[in-house]
Amino acid sequence: MEQQSQDGYVTGRRVPKWVKVTAVVLACIFFVLVALVGAAAIVWRNEISTVANFKKVADRNDAHGDGAVYRMDVAGGYYFDDFLAQGGASSDGELIGFITNSITRGLIPMTIKQSEIACSAFTAVTPSGDRLFARNYDFSATNTALVFTDPGNGRYKSFSTVDLQFLGMKQDRDVESLIDKITCLAAPYAPLDGVNEKGLSCGIFMSYQGGELDEEGEEITVATDQKTDKPDLTSTTMMRAMLDTCATVEEAIELAESYDLHDSAQTSFHYMVADATGKSAIFEWTAGTDKTDNDGSARTLHVIRNDDDAHIGEREGAADYQWITNFILQPGYYGSDAEKKGLDRYDRIYEQLSAADGAVADEKAAMDILASVGRRNWDNDDPNSITVHSVVYNLTKKTVYWVANEHYGEAAYTFSFTL
Numbered sequence: 001m002e003q004q005s006q007d008g009y010v011t012g013r014r015v016p017k018w019v020k021v022t023a024v025v026l027a028c029i030f031f032v033l034v035a036l037v038g039a040a041a042i043v044w045r046n047e048i049s050t051v052a053n054f055k056k057v058a059d060r061n062d063a064h065g066d067g068a069v070y071r072m073d074v075a076g077g078y079y080f081d082d083f084l085a086q087g088g089a090s091s092d093g094e095l096i097g098f099i100t101n102s103i104t105r106g107l108i109p110m111t112i113k114q115s116e117i118a119c120s121a122f123t124a125v126t127p128s129g130d131r132l133f134a135r136n137y138d139f140s141a142t143n144t145a146l147v148f149t150d151p152g153n154g155r156y157k158s159f160s161t162v163d164l165q166f167l168g169m170k171q172d173r174d175v176e177s178l179i180d181k182i183t184c185l186a187a188p189y190a191p192l193d194g195v196n197e198k199g200l201s202c203g204i205f206m207s208y209q210g211g212e213l214d215e216e217g218e219e220i221t222v223a224t225d226q227k228t229d230k231p232d233l234t235s236t237t238m239m240r241a242m243l244d245t246c247a248t249v250e251e252a253i254e255l256a257e258s259y260d261l262h263d264s265a266q267t268s269f270h271y272m273v274a275d276a277t278g279k280s281a282i283f284e285w286t287a288g289t290d291k292t293d294n295d296g297s298a299r300t301l302h303v304i305r306n307d308d309d310a311h312i313g314e315r316e317g318a319a320d321y322q323w324i325t326n327f328i329l330q331p332g333y334y335g336s337d338a339e340k341k342g343l344d345r346y347d348r349i350y351e352q353l354s355a356a357d358g359a360v361a362d363e364k365a366a367m368d369i370l371a372s373v374g375r376r377n378w379d380n381d382d383p384n385s386i387t388v389h390s391v392v393y394n395l396t397k398k399t400v401y402w403v404a405n406e407h408y409g410e411a412a413y414t415f416s417f418t419l
Contacts (some may be wrong), residue, residue: 012294020337024267034163046076047103051181057146058391058404058413060174065386066405067143068174069413070164070184075402078188079103080244082335083237090232090262099186102194108179110186112264119205120345120373121193121272122279122323122353123306125352130396133274134366137161137194137388138375142171144389146402146415147187147194155244159400159417160194161389162187190236191243197419199276202239206326207284208341209268211291223294224285226260233259234301235269242273249279253303256283263296272324276395280306280322282329290334304329324351331356345373363392363401367408374406 039146050072058069081100082179092112099110121135143164150157159359165171167186210222233241238261248250252273263269274280287298310317312329325342327334334340352369353360360366370390390408392401400417405415 011334046078047182047185049075049095050185051178053183054175054184057415060143061405062141062172064405064407065141067141067164067171067388068409069404069415070145070175071141072147072162072187073147074147074185074188077153077155078149078185080155080188080240082151082239083189084231087231088233088237088259090234090260092234092264094232095189095237096235099189103185104182106150108182110183112186112190117192117206118326118342118375120323120325120342120349120370121203121205122349122366122369123272123274123355123409124358124366125278125321126362130394131199131274131276131278132360132363132366133203133272133280133393133395134370134391135194135203135393136370136373136375137163137192138218138386139163139388140171140386141315142388143169143175144404145184145187146417147191148417149188149244151244154382156196156198156200156247157419158194158196158243159193159419160188160239161391161402162190163192163388166190168315181414189240191239192236193391193393194239194243195393195395195398195400195419196243196246199398200240200242200248200252200273201274201275201393201395202252202271203324204235204271205237205324206341207268207270207328208326208330209286209290210294212294221261222294223266223268223296224261224299225263226285226299227297228260230258230260232262234262234418235264235267239271248275249273249281249305250279250332251282253283256301256303261285261301268296270324270328272322274322274395278306278320278344282322282324283328284328286328286333287332289332290328290339293333302330316389317353319354319358322355323353325349345378348373363394363399363414366392367401367403371406371408374408376406399406 053073060068118138145162149162157188157254212220242252271283282304284302285299306322325346327340374387390403398419402415404413
């Protein structure tokens with residue numbers, strides 16, 4: 001029924017009560033949703049920023065065995081202070097649990113895994129005195145992330161390289177979905193090599209330790225799994241801790257000595273670390289010989305310094321530079337040279353470095369040495385037949401010279417950065 005106001009105008013029909021109630025309910029739902037979105041934007045502001053800036057910088061090329069290359073600019077501190085404060089993690093499961101609960105609040109499962117990789121690296125110096133750390137990462141076709149972090153709170157900003165298949169990304173397709181990009185937020189916890197703003201650089205390399213045999217007579221790699229009362233770090237979180245908190249090789253040594261190491265995915269690793277002063281060191285965890293080194297908890301850390309390595313061999317003792325592939329350097333560890341994985345690449349790198357006593361003309365010359373042991377053209381039966389990336393870190397100038405998938409000299413696959 002229409003109503004007439006006191007001034008004579010018709011005011012229209014009365015609004016039914018249910019319409020008013022519905023409007024109020026919808027308004028309440030709207031404001032609740034706005035509040036939830038606002039809260040999520042605050043809680044996940046760093047994660048939202050990181051995902052929004054995740055971008056592809058080089059396309060895949062299946063004919064050449066290439067994966068795509070992505071850039072990640074990580075906002076915030078990725079909860080690594082909290083990770084260290086809780087004592088780190090003593091297994092992949094503990095690490096995955098922490099990452100899932102911290103980054104996605106348990107809403108989206110995360111993953112980190114490792115596999116058998118074969119790599120090469122060396123240190124060198126230019127005529128002007130710039131200190132270089134050069135590294136090949138050898139594996140199979142995979143997507144890669146160039147990861148930039150600036151966590152603040154007293155921790156150093158850094159660049160690192162991450163193999164995205166270790167975060168669960170498929171090797172044969174691009175990283176495109178929102179869920180995939182969210183999963184890649186775990187990347188700071190899985191660096192393979194990197195450099196920080198202080199000029200400290202490090203790399204991780206398979207060491208294939210242990211002499212146990214499986215049912216088919218093949219050797220089983222035994223992971224380092226120390227069990228003392230020290231806090232715990234896994235393979236790649238040890239490197240993340242170095243990049244975030246160490247300015248020198250000595251600080252990196254002190255850090256490694258302060259934690260129990262737990263290698264990921266039942267594989268074993270050793271490390272090489274270098275700094276802007278020209279110091280470098282190789283970290284190895286061993287117990288006995290390769291035939292008896294089958295108890296990962298019994299291993300202890302051995303540090304091989306570049307200026308104190310005559311016990312390793314005559315070549316190593318005479319050189320101020322260092323080089324590394326995929327076998328343990330401790331004397332007497334193997335019964336014969338035939339057991340040393342990557343010895344051919346180790347010898348080839350030494351051959352080239354020794355010609356000028358560890359000096360190279362510039363970063364490109366260092367990259368040429370990496371190219372000479374690139375796997376696509378390397379004549380051996382190693383199953384890791386692809387060099388996924390090659391990188392030269394200038395520790396003096398804090399620069400990065402990075403090439404994807406052996407596309408040496410090709411602008412579309414070559415990246416340069418300055419920290």
